[in-house]
Amino acid sequence: MSNPNQTTVSASASPVTSISIHDRFRASKDASNLRHPKVLHPLENEGLRLLILENISLDAVATFRAQGWHVDHYAKAMSEDELVDKIGTYHAIGIRSKTKITQRVLNAAAKLLVIGCFCIGTNQVDLKAAALTGIPVFNSPFSNSRSVAELVMSELVVLSRQLFERSFELRTGLWNKQSKGCWEIRGKTLGIIGYGHIGAQLSVLAESFGLRVLFYDVVNIMPLGTARQVETLDKLLSESDFVTLHVPELEDTINMISTEQFAAMKKGSYLINNARGRVVDIPALIVALQSKHLAGAAIDVFPAEPGANGAPFDDALNPWASVLRALPNVVLTPHIGGSTEEAQTMIGQEVAQALSRYLDYGSTIGAVNFPEVDLRAITAEQTGNIRVCHVHKNQPGVLKLVNEALSPYNVEKQYSDSKGEIAYLLADIADVGARDLPGLKDRISSTDANIITRLLA
Ligand SMILES: O=C(O)C(=O)COP(=O)(O)O
Numbered sequence: 001m002s003n004p005n006q007t008t009v010s011a012s013a014s015p016v017t018s019i020s021i022h023d024r025f026r027a028s029k030d031a032s033n034l035r036h037p038k039v040l041h042p043l044e045n046e047g048l049r050l051l052i053l054e055n056i057s058l059d060a061v062a063t064f065r066a067q068g069w070h071v072d073h074y075a076k077a078m079s080e081d082e083l084v085d086k087i088g089t090y091h092a093i094g095i096r097s098k099t100k101i102t103q104r105v106l107n108a109a110a111k112l113l114v115i116g117c118f119c120i121g122t123n124q125v126d127l128k129a130a131a132l133t134g135i136p137v138f139n140s141p142f143s144n145s146r147s148v149a150e151l152v153m154s155e156l157v158v159l160s161r162q163l164f165e166r167s168f169e170l171r172t173g174l175w176n177k178q179s180k181g182c183w184e185i186r187g188k189t190l191g192i193i194g195y196g197h198i199g200a201q202l203s204v205l206a207e208s209f210g211l212r213v214l215f216y217d218v219v220n221i222m223p224l225g226t227a228r229q230v231e232t233l234d235k236l237l238s239e240s241d242f243v244t245l246h247v248p249e250l251e252d253t254i255n256m257i258s259t260e261q262f263a264a265m266k267k268g269s270y271l272i273n274n275a276r277g278r279v280v281d282i283p284a285l286i287v288a289l290q291s292k293h294l295a296g297a298a299i300d301v302f303p304a305e306p307g308a309n310g311a312p313f314d315d316a317l318n319p320w321a322s323v324l325r326a327l328p329n330v331v332l333t334p335h336i337g338g339s340t341e342e343a344q345t346m347i348g349q350e351v352a353q354a355l356s357r358y359l360d361y362g363s364t365i366g367a368v369n370f371p372e373v374d375l376r377a378i379t380a381e382q383t384g385n386i387r388v389c390h391v392h393k394n395q396p397g398v399l400k401l402v403n404e405a406l407s408p409y410n411v412e413k414q415y416s417d418s419k420g421e422i423a424y425l426l427a428d429i430a431d432v433g434a435r436d437l438p439g440l441k442d443r444i445s446s447t448d449a450n451i452i453t454r455l456l457a
Helices: 021-029 060-067 080-088 103-108 129-132 145-160 163-171 197-208 233-237 259-264 282-290 321-325 341-361 396-408 434-445
Strands: 047-054 070-071 090-096 114-117 187-194 212-216 242-247 271-274 294-299 330-332 386-393 409-419 422-429 448-454
Touching: 047 060, 047 080, 047 187, 060 070, 060 103, 060 259, 060 282, 080 103, 090 294, 103 129, 103 422, 114 341, 129 233, 145 197, 145 242, 145 341, 145 386, 187 197, 187 233, 197 396, 197 434, 212 233, 233 259, 242 341, 259 282, 271 282, 282 294, 282 321, 396 422, 396 434
Parallel strands: 047 070, 047 090, 090 114, 187 212, 187 242, 242 271, 271 294, 294 330
Antiparallel strands: 386 422, 386 448, 409 422
16 A cells, blocks of 8 residues: 555645635535536537446446446456557546556557546556646545555454464364464554554554554654654664555665565564565565564565456466465465455545546546646536636746637636646636637647647536
């Protein structure tokens, strides 16, 4: 699971919050006080087509279909070649952690407007290339954090009681009752690397179980309960009985736990990884387990993972797979950290809403690779108003040209922001006749800074 600290949404900084919390609640008591928003739709994408992969919740599919959009829904991930072949006719794609959206896929995605990662991590998408193509990427920064935290709690007990060994032996007919090397988790130290939504949630659960909690993070974070932030990774490693990772996959985190870090861990300690496969150097983990320096490990994520159920987890996929599979007290699971009914339902709703808000209203609030821009709704009475959504290169002079194109109309409201090389402008303009629309769009999109221009009405 990625560290959601990387993708926090500064809702309070958004220009949407024009109604105070008092007014919202006051208005909700008397429905007649509320000004109903006009329902917007993309003007040119009446036949929006969505490609939904990796068994994403049917709730999400229902949300899209309820808008009249065409949805193709598949249980498995797609390879790069398959995507290159298929993606050209779709306006949106929904994926989880397996499908890779590379520059090559983006080059083939002639109509693509938006990408939804129905999970926390977004490392499977070339975020920069997507932004430069004018495509915002949305994820679900915390909806599966409880599921992951609960899985870690179970892994602590499973490892410290050698539960899988005993269960496996009994399933093969062998009675092997023993207490040697089996421990309570009460009073032990849990070291959490990455104190985002998952790490923090886990911290609270672990303390209620009687564990002492340390955490290491690259930013200073207020500890929950009596947890304590430590200054260095080494300190965390040398003091913890269990080390658990909750960081995103970034250049800086790849192989962050390798030979040196295993040596720094206490003899007899355990490693748990439900984050990303490449964060742990697995050949080095195998050495640490074989030498009995570590007493066990629980691994849910791998550098290479099969794209569909039923596919083998073998040496052709990861060269050390058979060695790892044969080690005692190693719990291997098929990337199920966020795989609960609750998490998948919440993620489905959250990301489906974000995609719909972008396609219908142009809102990029919550996008991980894009400036976050939104506007207060056009009201139902403002029938002649339309919304201009203009993604463009972040260079001088663009707004002048766009505002010249808008100058025959009254601009009711406008907001623009930039992130790196791209900028995004939303403008609501009044009394635009249907016959003006093609010309207006041509004028706005004719600058050499234009990336994508859409009109919503
Ligand atoms: O949320 C994440 O980042 C996860 O790793 C879960 O991935 P999944 O949706 O199970 O492919």
